[in-house]
Amino acid sequence: MHRWLVASCGDIRAARLSRRRGDAPKSAPPSPSPSPPRQRLRKTGSEAAMMLAVPKDVEEFRTMSAYGNNLELFTYDQLRAATGDFSAERIVGEGGFGVVYKGVIHGAEVAVKQLNPDGHQGDREWLTEVSYLGQYSHPNLVELIGYCCDDDHRLLVYEYMANGSLENHLFRRSCNLSWTTRVKIALDVARGLAFLHGGDRPIIYRDFKTSNILLDADAKAKLSDFGLAKEGPRGGKTHVSTRVMGTYGYAAPEYVATGHLTAMSDVYGFGVVLLEMLVGRRALEPAANRRAAGRRDGGGGCSLVDWARPILIRSKKLERIVDLRMGLQQLHGGVERVARLAYDCLSQNPKVRPSMGRVVQTLEAVLADEHRHHAAAAAAAPGAAE
Structure with missing residues (x-):
């Protein structure tokens, strides 16, 4: 993944704060x-x-x-x-x-x-x-x-973040991030973005991606690298006009096209990361890498969003693309709700995307359902206390 400036076409390798230990x-x-x-x-x-x-x-x-x-x-x-x-x-x-x-x-x-x-x-x-x-x-x-x-x-x-970046965990072959852990990570960073967006002088993060999400010893997620952050619109203005900066594959399409920056630009980036967590693949992956791995995504390009977004609202097809490493025996309502949330965040129309406050509420509800499900399963297990 590369940071980029449309004006200068200068590619910059994203900082990898990936092997930190000892929080x-x-x-x-x-x-x-x-x-x-x-x-x-x-x-x-x-x-x-x-x-x-x-x-x-x-x-x-x-x-x-x-x-x-x-x-x-x-x-x-x-x-x-x-x-x-x-x-x-x-x-x-x-x-x-x-x-x-x-x-x-x-x-x-x-x-x-x-x-x-x-x-x-x-x-x-x-x-x-x-x-x-x-x-x-x-x-x-x-x-x-x-x-x-x-x-x-x-x-x-x-x-010092003990467990490095989400990128370093999510895209390695031996990834062991469970479904519940991924929802918790998504909720953590959603709360961080909601906090930044929620002030009288909102801050737009502008570079939301897996390499900028760091994990502590307990897998609690935090946003890092604020070098591209920008103060959002105020006083009735709808957007901030700025030079287009960000990372290929994560920047919102309307921002790339016009330079108009809003909080919804961050929501789109969040949707890309949520999709990566659901599918276990990078937002942009060279076609040669996909062929070497024996994968046929059915699309001519290498954009995960273009290929996977339409599938997110098709329950019967969704199970074909979710990351098997999450340990799910079968799909359930929580997975479908998160898939729908990613679908909404990735809308081409920024006005249709949910606020980060709504994203937090949705993920909190999903996580609460997960806890209830696990508690009920534990209570029904053989040998559980009567």
């Missing part, structure tokens, strides 16, 4: 004098209206002391020490932004992302990530602990 707790940063623990802002509802704008450049960022209330400022030497002098043995991911290293700070494992000064992504995306993750805190957003902007060095320090 350790954070300790308070050291200080020359006693000070209260670092507090994270939690913006919801009307509080979001107070959100700071993304600085236009690093010099302006350095004058905005409010960011220091939420994030720890690291020196380059601190992060070099934390990563063993940026040792190649500590590398856990690499992409257009640069390289991600495993590090230890204050006795806790962290992920340190270093901007490549010669790469395609620059200060603007670094500032966007610091700005949004520095002001917002939510259980389903990866925590940004701090940053470094010494001289020309641009680094970000995150909590």
Whole structure:
């Protein structure tokens, strides 16, 4: 999968934060004098209206002391020490932004992302990530602990996610993500998107894909990589006009065609990921790979959405495309409801797509039904307590 800019046709490999281990707790940063623990802002509802704008450049960022209330400022030497002098043995991911290293700070494992000064992504995306993750805190957003902007060095320090990316689990041959686990992951990230969309100043994530969904030790999912996030329309406006950026296969068709960005653009991306989780295949897969695997999808192209979306509302055909690795003995109402949800999210008409709030409600209901079903099955099993 590649990030892309329509204006420049520049492809950028997506960062793979995929082999993180040890989701350790954070300790308070050291200080020359006693000070209260670092507090994270939690913006919801009307509080979001107070959100700071993304600085236009690093010099302006350095004058905005409010960011220091939420994030720890690291020196380059601190992060070099934390990563063993940026040792190649500590590398856990690499992409257009640069390289991600495993590090230890204050006795806790962290992920340190270093901007490549010669790469395609620059200060603007670094500032966007610091700005949004520095002001917002939510259980389903990866925590940004701090940053470094010494001289020309641009680094970000995150909590360390023990189970890496959803992409790394979902598309390997030995994937063992059960149906219930996949629904939980979908619900987690749906809550994260709903939170971003729900403020007075909504944030459009703009790069929703499996490589940007990270899992902690308990498989709790969180959104990462906010470099392409954008403030959504306000004041009665219907959309934000912007240069088209995102990842092939996940960007909404109307956004690609017009540059008009709305929260429904994220909903479409969510639908693509939900479809990938149902089917166990990538949104875009080279035809050669499909032939090598002995698969005949019945379509001339390699777009999973084009091939699979019509099948999502055909119960008799649905069982032919669902991922057998989920361990389902047979399809049931929950699978059909999630398939229908993916179908609606992937509508060509953005006005027909559900809000992320509705998506959350649907997945919560599906998960509640799953829990009731398992509880009933356990109670009816031989040897169950009377």
